[in-house]
Amino acid sequence: DTGVSQNPRHKITKRGQNVTFRCDPISEHNRLYWYRQTLGQGPEFLTYFQNEAQLEKSRLLSDRFSAERPKGSFSTLEIQRTEQGDSAMYLCASSLGAGREQYFGPGTRLTVT
Protein backbone atom coordinates (compact mmCIF):
# COMPACT_ATOMS: atom_id res chain seq x y z
CA ASP A 1 0.00 0.00 0.00
CA THR A 2 1.60 3.27 -1.09
CA GLY A 3 -0.91 5.64 0.53
CA VAL A 4 -0.55 7.78 3.64
CA SER A 5 -0.31 5.63 6.76
CA GLN A 6 -0.99 6.63 10.35
CA ASN A 7 -0.28 4.87 13.61
CA PRO A 8 -1.86 4.03 15.90
CA ARG A 9 -5.34 3.91 14.43
CA HIS A 10 -6.95 4.24 17.82
CA LYS A 11 -5.65 5.59 21.10
CA ILE A 12 -7.43 5.73 24.43
CA THR A 13 -5.69 7.70 27.14
CA LYS A 14 -6.46 9.21 30.49
CA ARG A 15 -6.64 12.94 30.96
CA GLY A 16 -3.24 14.41 31.72
CA GLN A 17 -1.24 11.77 29.83
CA ASN A 18 0.96 12.50 26.82
CA VAL A 19 0.30 10.87 23.46
CA THR A 20 2.24 10.71 20.21
CA PHE A 21 0.94 9.90 16.74
CA ARG A 22 2.93 9.05 13.65
CA CYS A 23 2.25 9.79 10.00
CA ASP A 24 4.10 8.32 7.02
CA PRO A 25 3.31 10.28 3.85
CA ILE A 26 3.20 8.99 0.32
CA SER A 27 6.75 8.36 -0.84
CA GLU A 28 8.42 11.49 -2.30
CA HIS A 29 5.63 13.79 -1.14
CA ASN A 30 7.45 16.76 0.33
CA ARG A 31 4.46 18.44 1.96
CA LEU A 32 2.76 17.02 5.01
CA TYR A 33 -0.30 18.38 6.82
CA TRP A 34 -2.04 17.64 10.10
CA TYR A 35 -5.75 18.22 10.55
CA ARG A 36 -8.16 17.54 13.40
CA GLN A 37 -11.72 16.38 12.86
CA THR A 38 -14.36 16.29 15.55
CA LEU A 39 -17.60 14.36 15.22
CA GLY A 40 -19.92 15.82 12.62
CA GLN A 41 -17.46 18.48 11.48
CA GLY A 42 -15.05 18.95 8.63
CA PRO A 43 -11.31 18.62 9.18
CA GLU A 44 -9.58 21.70 10.63
CA PHE A 45 -6.02 22.60 9.73
CA LEU A 46 -3.43 22.27 12.49
CA THR A 47 0.00 22.56 10.93
CA TYR A 48 1.99 22.03 7.75
CA PHE A 49 5.53 20.98 6.78
CA GLN A 50 7.45 21.43 3.60
CA ASN A 51 10.25 18.90 3.87
CA GLU A 52 11.48 19.26 7.45
CA ALA A 53 10.43 22.89 7.86
CA GLN A 54 7.23 23.64 9.77
CA LEU A 55 5.81 26.55 7.79
CA GLU A 56 2.50 27.31 9.47
CA LYS A 57 0.69 26.52 12.68
CA SER A 58 -2.99 27.15 13.34
CA ARG A 59 -4.12 28.99 16.45
CA LEU A 60 -5.86 25.69 17.24
CA LEU A 61 -2.40 24.27 17.95
CA SER A 62 -1.95 25.22 21.59
CA ASP A 63 1.40 25.01 23.37
CA ARG A 64 0.46 21.48 24.46
CA PHE A 65 0.73 20.36 20.84
CA SER A 66 4.00 19.87 19.02
CA ALA A 67 4.72 18.42 15.60
CA GLU A 68 7.99 17.40 14.03
CA ARG A 69 9.25 16.09 10.74
CA PRO A 70 12.93 15.62 11.50
CA LYS A 71 14.19 14.15 8.22
CA GLY A 72 11.50 15.38 5.92
CA SER A 73 9.88 11.97 5.77
CA PHE A 74 7.55 10.79 8.55
CA SER A 75 6.04 13.20 11.05
CA THR A 76 4.96 12.94 14.67
CA LEU A 77 2.28 14.89 16.50
CA GLU A 78 2.55 14.97 20.28
CA ILE A 79 -0.12 16.17 22.67
CA GLN A 80 1.02 16.82 26.22
CA ARG A 81 -1.28 16.82 29.26
CA THR A 82 -4.25 15.65 27.23
CA GLU A 83 -7.69 17.10 27.94
CA GLN A 84 -11.11 15.67 27.13
CA GLY A 85 -11.50 18.36 24.50
CA ASP A 86 -8.60 16.81 22.60
CA SER A 87 -10.76 13.78 21.75
CA ALA A 88 -10.98 13.79 17.96
CA MET A 89 -9.75 12.15 14.78
CA TYR A 90 -6.27 13.36 13.87
CA LEU A 91 -5.71 13.24 10.14
CA CYS A 92 -2.51 13.46 8.17
CA ALA A 93 -2.32 14.36 4.50
CA SER A 94 0.50 14.74 2.01
CA SER A 95 1.03 16.40 -1.32
CA LEU A 96 3.76 16.60 -3.94
CA GLY A 97 5.61 19.75 -4.92
CA ALA A 98 3.36 22.52 -6.14
CA GLY A 99 0.43 20.14 -6.57
CA ARG A 100 -2.77 21.11 -4.81
CA GLU A 101 -4.06 17.57 -4.35
CA GLN A 102 -3.85 16.43 -0.75
CA TYR A 103 -4.16 12.75 0.04
CA PHE A 104 -5.33 11.77 3.48
CA GLY A 105 -4.45 8.87 5.71
CA PRO A 106 -7.00 6.85 7.68
CA GLY A 107 -6.53 8.96 10.79
CA THR A 108 -5.84 8.28 14.45
CA ARG A 109 -8.89 8.41 16.67
CA LEU A 110 -8.00 9.75 20.10
CA THR A 111 -10.30 9.27 23.07
CA VAL A 112 -9.38 11.03 26.30
CA THR A 113 -11.18 9.65 29.35
Add this chain to the structure above:
Amino acid sequence: QQQVKQSPQSLIVQKGGISIINCAYENTAFDYFPWYQQFPGKGPALLIAIRPDVSEKKEGRFTISFNKSAKQFSLHIMDSQPGDSATYFCAAMEGKTGTASKLTFGTGTRLQVTL
Protein backbone atom coordinates in the same frame (compact mmCIF):
# COMPACT_ATOMS: atom_id res chain seq x y z
CA GLN B 1 -15.97 32.54 11.22
CA GLN B 2 -16.94 29.78 8.82
CA GLN B 3 -15.17 30.49 5.55
CA VAL B 4 -16.86 27.73 3.54
CA LYS B 5 -20.56 27.16 4.08
CA GLN B 6 -22.02 23.83 2.98
CA SER B 7 -25.62 22.69 2.57
CA PRO B 8 -27.62 20.63 3.09
CA GLN B 9 -26.43 18.99 6.28
CA SER B 10 -28.02 15.70 5.21
CA LEU B 11 -29.57 14.39 2.04
CA ILE B 12 -31.61 11.32 1.14
CA VAL B 13 -31.78 10.36 -2.54
CA GLN B 14 -33.29 7.36 -4.25
CA LYS B 15 -31.09 5.04 -6.24
CA GLY B 16 -30.63 6.41 -9.73
CA GLY B 17 -31.43 9.97 -8.69
CA ILE B 18 -29.23 13.07 -8.71
CA SER B 19 -27.56 14.22 -5.49
CA ILE B 20 -26.72 17.92 -5.28
CA ILE B 21 -24.58 19.48 -2.57
CA ASN B 22 -23.84 23.19 -2.44
CA CYS B 23 -21.03 25.30 -1.03
CA ALA B 24 -20.43 29.03 -0.77
CA TYR B 25 -17.32 30.98 0.15
CA GLU B 26 -16.34 34.57 0.92
CA ASN B 27 -12.55 34.57 0.57
CA THR B 28 -11.76 35.69 -2.98
CA ALA B 29 -8.18 34.43 -2.53
CA PHE B 30 -9.46 30.85 -2.77
CA ASP B 31 -8.53 29.39 -6.14
CA TYR B 32 -8.76 25.63 -5.75
CA PHE B 33 -11.94 23.82 -4.77
CA PRO B 34 -11.86 20.06 -4.12
CA TRP B 35 -14.56 17.70 -2.96
CA TYR B 36 -13.81 14.84 -0.60
CA GLN B 37 -15.77 11.68 0.19
CA GLN B 38 -15.49 10.14 3.63
CA PHE B 39 -16.79 6.81 4.85
CA PRO B 40 -17.19 6.14 8.59
CA GLY B 41 -13.87 5.45 10.28
CA LYS B 42 -11.87 6.40 7.18
CA GLY B 43 -9.94 9.44 6.08
CA PRO B 44 -11.34 11.78 3.41
CA ALA B 45 -10.71 10.67 -0.17
CA LEU B 46 -10.25 13.21 -2.95
CA LEU B 47 -13.09 12.91 -5.48
CA ILE B 48 -12.81 15.79 -7.90
CA ALA B 49 -11.50 19.34 -7.88
CA ILE B 50 -11.90 22.54 -9.90
CA ARG B 51 -10.10 25.83 -10.48
CA PRO B 52 -12.11 29.06 -10.93
CA ASP B 53 -11.07 29.47 -14.57
CA VAL B 54 -13.63 26.84 -15.63
CA SER B 55 -17.34 26.67 -14.86
CA GLU B 56 -17.77 22.91 -14.87
CA LYS B 57 -15.71 19.76 -14.50
CA LYS B 58 -16.98 16.23 -14.95
CA GLU B 59 -15.40 12.94 -13.92
CA GLY B 60 -17.61 9.92 -14.42
CA ARG B 61 -20.82 10.40 -12.46
CA PHE B 62 -19.40 13.35 -10.51
CA THR B 63 -19.66 16.95 -11.75
CA ILE B 64 -18.56 20.20 -10.13
CA SER B 65 -20.37 23.37 -11.18
CA PHE B 66 -18.60 26.63 -10.32
CA ASN B 67 -20.06 30.16 -10.26
CA LYS B 68 -17.23 32.61 -9.63
CA SER B 69 -19.39 35.73 -9.50
CA ALA B 70 -21.70 34.18 -6.92
CA LYS B 71 -18.79 32.57 -5.07
CA GLN B 72 -20.61 29.26 -5.09
CA PHE B 73 -19.82 25.75 -6.23
CA SER B 74 -21.71 22.50 -6.15
CA LEU B 75 -21.24 18.77 -6.51
CA HIS B 76 -23.67 16.76 -8.61
CA ILE B 77 -23.71 12.98 -8.34
CA MET B 78 -25.58 11.48 -11.26
CA ASP B 79 -27.25 8.05 -11.11
CA SER B 80 -26.65 7.91 -7.35
CA GLN B 81 -25.90 4.44 -5.98
CA PRO B 82 -26.13 2.98 -2.47
CA GLY B 83 -22.32 2.76 -2.48
CA ASP B 84 -22.25 6.56 -2.72
CA SER B 85 -23.71 6.78 0.79
CA ALA B 86 -21.05 8.71 2.68
CA THR B 87 -20.25 12.16 4.01
CA TYR B 88 -19.12 14.68 1.42
CA PHE B 89 -16.99 17.72 2.19
CA CYS B 90 -16.28 20.70 0.01
CA ALA B 91 -13.05 22.53 0.62
CA ALA B 92 -11.07 25.50 -0.62
CA MET B 93 -7.45 26.56 -0.80
CA GLU B 94 -5.85 29.99 -1.23
CA GLY B 95 -3.66 30.53 -4.23
CA LYS B 96 -1.02 32.77 -2.67
CA THR B 97 2.50 31.59 -3.38
CA GLY B 98 4.87 31.16 -0.48
CA THR B 99 2.11 30.46 2.02
CA ALA B 100 0.90 27.18 3.42
CA SER B 101 -1.52 25.41 1.11
CA LYS B 102 -3.94 24.42 3.80
CA LEU B 103 -7.47 23.33 3.01
CA THR B 104 -10.50 24.99 4.58
CA PHE B 105 -13.38 22.53 4.77
CA GLY B 106 -17.14 22.87 4.86
CA THR B 107 -19.12 21.17 7.60
CA GLY B 108 -20.07 18.16 5.50
CA THR B 109 -23.19 16.62 3.95
CA ARG B 110 -24.30 13.16 4.97
CA LEU B 111 -25.70 11.47 1.86
CA GLN B 112 -27.90 8.40 2.05
CA VAL B 113 -28.91 6.67 -1.18
CA THR B 114 -31.92 4.41 -0.73
CA LEU B 115 -32.95 1.44 -2.86
